[in-house]
Amino acid sequence: MGAVAWVEVLDARGQVRQRHRVDSLPALLGRGYSCDVLVDDPWASPIHARIYRELDGTLQVEDAGSENGLWIPGRAERVHAVPAAAAPALRMGRTTFRVVPAETPVPATLAVDAEVPGAARWERLIPAFALATLAGTLYGVGELLGDWEKHKGGEILTDAFALVVVLALWAGVWALVTRAVSHRARFGAHLTVASAAVLAITLCTHVGEFGAFLFPGALTVDKVVLLPGIVTSVALLYWHLVIASSLPRARIAMISVAVVGGLLVIGALADDGSGEDHSVGRLEFVSDMKPLRARLIPAQDTTAFFAGVTELKSTVDSLAAARE
């Protein structure tokens, strides 16, 4: 004998978490062991709701005299009885569910090699790996240009490949987490997000180097990269969590900001200055230089440059006075 209907328990994103088979009607829903569909929800009554068939054949869900009532999520009033087809979701206690008649049609069967339906293009593996390869290539080119020894060739490929592997491992860990939480790993989505973040940071660093070269009085690479770096970190964590979990997005945003902020605070507290060299012999200045034509480089005259030495003098004088 086939099922009459299915009760699908939903997670916060509306994804199906559990399915309960209903073989005959009417059927009882609740916490009690006499029910046809048992829910592990302390906020649900022992007999909370009932499913029955109307004379016209439609399935109906009604409150079976529960303590906390039957609700349609998003609506302010309790419902007494509602046709199953009219309610995309119902809530008893803290359990969200829907009732699906057994005769509900399902989509056509996919071919073995077809993409997952509903997955956005950016979640697919080929675009994800393309983006990772782009990030790897940019990184490899950066490494090559930042070096001045003779090359045997192929080192750029090694660097690029190494970064792709690291990105894939990173995305793999997130995919495992995602798979543990929901029914899909979504590796491609995680890889895309991680690759985009690495690309953003790489580009920011290049912009920062040019900024520090052209305007050494105002910019350093660190200054340029700081804010985009924080934003990228928050965004990276946000998207990984969105992909992996079913939490509401506002809460994920809060978590991301809190985690990155917390890490920054811990980093600032842990930084006692021992990592940086403040020894009296160290010359600390903006050294970034790029092969630009001279006419493209904003420059001042020597008088303006040496006029600033007075400022240096008062700075070191105050340093000398402060440590007396």
Add this chain to the structure above:
Amino acid sequence: MINVLRASSVVLRNVIVTTALLAALPPCRLAAQDSLTGETAVVFQRYSARVPKIQVLESTSGAKAVTGSGFYIDTQGHLVTNYHVVSKLVAHPERYRAELLDSAGTARPVRVLRVDVIHDLALLATEPRRDIPLEVATGLPAQGRRLYSLGHPYELGITIVEGTYNGLMAHALTPRIHLTGALNPGMSGGPTIDAAGRVVGVNVSTAGNEVSFLVPASAVRALIAVGAAEKWAPAPDLLADVARQLRTYSDGYLSEMFTGEVPSTRMAGVDLPTRAAPFFNCWADADEEPDQPWRSVEHLCTSDDVVFLSEDLWAGVVEFGHTMYTSDELSSPRFYSLYESSFDDDYQWLGGSSEDLTRFECRTRNVEQGGSTWRTVFCLRAYKRLEGLYDAVFKAAQLGRGNVGVMTRLTLSGVTAESAERTARRYFARIQWVR
């Protein structure tokens, strides 16, 4: 690449290190004196008692920190020694005290009345006890004249060393007598006398191999004159005197530097200053290896005159140098990575600790000079205990020439900020790109 810049610093550092001062430090070489003539024996017998040992002791433990020698200049208990023998005491009177050990082995406390940091001399006072002074000569002896150095090398007791007077050092900023004779640590501050017992100079340093240096008697006479004029009263603030002497001294040698006719050298089409004064020593070297896709040439000028401030801190350093980089093989982005790293990797080697100095503060800009654009850096740090004194480093790297570039730097230590700025400005103005 890193070695190119470092190597130059090593050269100059060696000059300083090998010109070791003679205050006793760990033993390095014991020179055997085996040819005492009859005359030497007479000189020793007659004058050695006038050369006591000077010790600076750590106050709480009473252990020796520095030992040197000195000599009486009158019967009132006044002595002369090197500044570097008593520099710890001058810098930290709360941590150290000084005493002398006379020929009878009796210890007497001494204090510092005056210092001449430029010539490395100090005037001391102890309680008078019928000590016989040495006369300070007025003129210079003839070259080749036999001289006798007295002092207390290591812990060996009073020693006499024969030496030969070889004139004043050529091209020195501060006058030094070149003595051929083996001075050793611990003899610092002791006198070198002629057969008649007149002090020709004060033992100060050695470059090894019997090349030794003396402070000329004229500087000793000048210091004694200051002490007498002040009625032998101790200077109220010795560190203030040290600072003032250094300011006057450095303003003096920097006032004319890079003005008037300055010889120049051309590197990669850029005219750059060289040997700006007779007291500079200039060298050049090239770095070119078959496996290295770039080439560099370095030109470095240093002055050998440095003023001792403490074991790891020297004032009066003037060093400037230029490095040209070029490459046919490297693309300009890769050439600039080399160029940038070479410009950046430059821990300057001036010593000092955070007790004496602030960290460097730098100003970095792109500046127009002599027909091209330069990445220009000026860094300054202040002496915490010597008012009005600074160390300065000026650096510039030529930009906009693809696979060729020249960078230059000027290092000054123990100077006023104004002198440093003025000197750097004149130095930079000498640099011209001749296309």
